[in-house]
Amino acid sequence: xxxxxxxxxxxxxxxxxxxxxxxxxxxxxxxxxxxxxxxxxxxxxxxxxxxxxxxxxxxxxxxxxxxxxxxxxxxxxxxxxxxxxxxxxxxxxxxxxxxxxxxxxxxxxxxxxxxxxxxxxxxxxxxxxxxxxxxxxxxxxxxxxxxxxxxxxxxxxxxxxxxxxxxxxxxxxxxxxxxxxxxxxxxxxxxxxxxxxxxxxxxxxxxxxxxxxxxxxxxxxxxxxxxxxxxxxxxxxxxxxxxxxxxxxxxx
Amino acid sequence: xxxxxxxxxxxxxxxxxxxxxxxxxxxxxxxxxxxxxxxxxxxxxxxxxxxxxxxxxxxxxxxxxxxxxxxxxxxxxxxxxxxxxxxxxxxxxxxxxxxxxxxxxxxxxxxxxxxxxxxxxxxxxxxxxxxxxxxxxxxxxxxxxxxxxxxxxxxxxxxxxxxxxxxxxxxxxxxxxxxxxxxxxxxxxxxxxxxxxxxxxxxxxxxxxxxxxxxxxxxxxxxxxxxxxxxxxxxxxxxxxxxxxxxxxxxxxxxxxxxxxxxxxxxxxxxxxxxxxxxxxxxxxxxxxxxxxxxxxxxxxxxxxxxxx
Numbered sequence: 001x002x003x004x005x006x007x008x009x010x011x012x013x014x015x016x017x018x019x020x021x022x023x024x025x026x027x028x029x030x031x032x033x034x035x036x037x038x039x040x041x042x043x044x045x046x047x048x049x050x051x052x053x054x055x056x057x058x059x060x061x062x063x064x065x066x067x068x069x070x071x072x073x074x075x076x077x078x079x080x081x082x083x084x085x086x087x088x089x090x091x092x093x094x095x096x097x098x099x100x101x102x103x104x105x106x107x108x109x110x111x112x113x114x115x116x117x118x119x120x121x122x123x124x125x126x127x128x129x130x131x132x133x134x135x136x137x138x139x140x141x142x143x144x145x146x147x148x149x150x151x152x153x154x155x156x157x158x159x160x161x162x163x164x165x166x167x168x169x170x171x172x173x174x175x176x177x178x179x180x181x182x183x184x185x186x187x188x189x190x191x192x193x194x195x196x197x198x199x200x201x202x203x204x205x206x207x208x209x210x211x212x213x214x215x216x217x218x219x220x221x222x223x224x225x226x227x228x229x230x231x232x233x234x235x236x237x238x239x240x241x242x243x244x245x246x247x248x249x250x251x252x
Numbered sequence: 253x254x255x256x257x258x259x260x261x262x263x264x265x266x267x268x269x270x271x272x273x274x275x276x277x278x279x280x281x282x283x284x285x286x287x288x289x290x291x292x293x294x295x296x297x298x299x300x301x302x303x304x305x306x307x308x309x310x311x312x313x314x315x316x317x318x319x320x321x322x323x324x325x326x327x328x329x330x331x332x333x334x335x336x337x338x339x340x341x342x343x344x345x346x347x348x349x350x351x352x353x354x355x356x357x358x359x360x361x362x363x364x365x366x367x368x369x370x371x372x373x374x375x376x377x378x379x380x381x382x383x384x385x386x387x388x389x390x391x392x393x394x395x396x397x398x399x400x401x402x403x404x405x406x407x408x409x410x411x412x413x414x415x416x417x418x419x420x421x422x423x424x425x426x427x428x429x430x431x432x433x434x435x436x437x438x439x440x441x442x443x444x445x446x447x448x449x450x451x452x453x454x455x456x457x458x459x460x461x462x463x464x465x466x467x468x469x470x471x472x473x474x475x476x477x478x479x480x481x482x483x484x485x486x487x488x489x490x491x492x493x494x495x496x497x498x499x500x501x502x503x504x505x506x507x508x509x510x511x512x513x514x515x516x517x518x519x520x521x522x523x524x525x526x527x528x529x530x531x532x533x534x535x536x537x538x539x540x541x542x543x544x545x546x547x548x549x550x551x552x553x554x555x556x557x558x559x560x561x
Contacts, residue, residue: 195296
């Protein structure tokens with residue numbers, strides 16, 4: 001694990017629908033595995049913010065940002081030439097040997113999927129968004145089928161799992177979506193999210209229930225097998241039920 | 253030499269051994285008599301000029317700590333302090349008695365001031381006295397800056413047998429979600445650390461250095477060598493890093509270099525000179541720890557320009 005942050009220059013910030021793609025020079029930093037994350041800290045922020053790597057173009061690191069708070073707004077306002085301190089890669093990425101991977105993303109949760117898609121050879125992807133404006137970001141993910149709220153991304157996923165029960169969902173999105181994916185497939189891998197101050201196990205702030213006890217997501221995850229996160233995964237709903245259950249996933 | 257420690261609860265040496273080794277002393281997260289899962293998430297939030305945490309003393313309990321964690325920490329080769337918590341004087345004493353048998357532990361810090369759990373039922377002085385009876389190791393009492401008169405508690409801790417003070421712990425604070433106006437933390441309030449705590453810690457250290465002869469580990473919002481020098485000037489023998497480690501895991505070596513440069517820039521032969529300057533003293537500081545530092549402490553003050561720390 002890297003424990004030395006590196007000051008990198010911003011190459012550009014681009015609007016991608018409602019989100020911002022922050023493109024930073026890669027410098028000496030290893031992009032790591034898809035699903036791993038970096039801590040990003042800009043001038044004026046006390047704490048860094050955890051961001052999974054979205055794109056890994058040559059010589060560059062790309063982070064997709066939803067500017068919803070002080071930290072993310074500060075990062076989204078960065079301009080070419082600005083400095084950002086980057087620590088990582090941190091945590092554990094998605095398994096790259098999953099059987100018939102299918103990428104599942106909800107809202108800003110699509111962030112790690114472009115890099116994952118490239119690494120896995122562009123497998124099928126199912127993305128859910130809360131509006132057409134947010135769904136513009138689907139252009140970052142090859143082979144993506146898109147649904148817009150109120151359609152749940154778990155609806156096409158349920159159909160896909162009926163046709164291909166061995167397919168492995170690799171998912172990132174809001175908590176209700178992750179739980180709904182877990183109900184459909186206990187073998188799914190879920191990229192969870194939690195507030196983090198450090199990203200390297202020091203602050204104990206990012207705990208989530210894993211294996212029935214509170215564990216630090218930065219060290220255990222952020223990608224975790226669904227059966228470790230949810231007690232009733234894979235056994236509660238048939239695909240047909242998933243289509244009608246009101247709590248079965250959201251298009252964030 | 254001013255030693256650089258981590259504030260208890262701000263570093264897991266087993267997760268990042270190289271960060272622990274970059275410190276002069278590694279201080280463990282607080283260990284309690286029984287295991288604690290800690291508070292439910294959300295546990296952290298950034299505030300305007302600091303951050304809140306509400307971890308809730310999550311720890312494996314003293315028995316599992318000694319059995320499973322301590323041997324692995326010992327293998328890292330770091331100078332080790334163990335932070336101890338409890339909910340009665342007996343609880344603190346129980347932990348101290350167990351730790352007393354382990355030669356690898358240089359000192360024990362008594363966390364009598366965590367803002368995220370119900371306050372210990374016993375007074376700090378009775379906790380220190382009970383711990384004193386249970387161990388011969390140096391005991392540092394970590395006090396809250398929210399005490400009405402921190403110097404009275406510091407003196408009481410000294411009379412009860414404390415060997416040093418850790419100043420300070422966090423202050424209770426609240427952050428609301430800016431959209432919903434609901435508390436962000438699951439426990440609503442949490443401990444405020446970071447820059448907002450800096451002047452609070454300085455005041456506590458300054459007051460206790462005048463009221464007590466005990467060496468002080470100063471902590472609260474230290475981000476730079478200038479901040480560390482200010483704490484030393486106020487009366488700290490050593491300085492601990494907390495929130496800054498979250499943003500900069502390499503902060504210890506940076507602050508150490510900056511501290512040295514800040515003292516030299518002012519013409520101080522040693523950091524003791526900063527203490528004398530801040531306290532208007534001509535003689536060596538009364539509570540300098542024994543060792544090589546004392547030799548430097550007798551050197552004449554070389555600074556000629558006024559300083560503002």
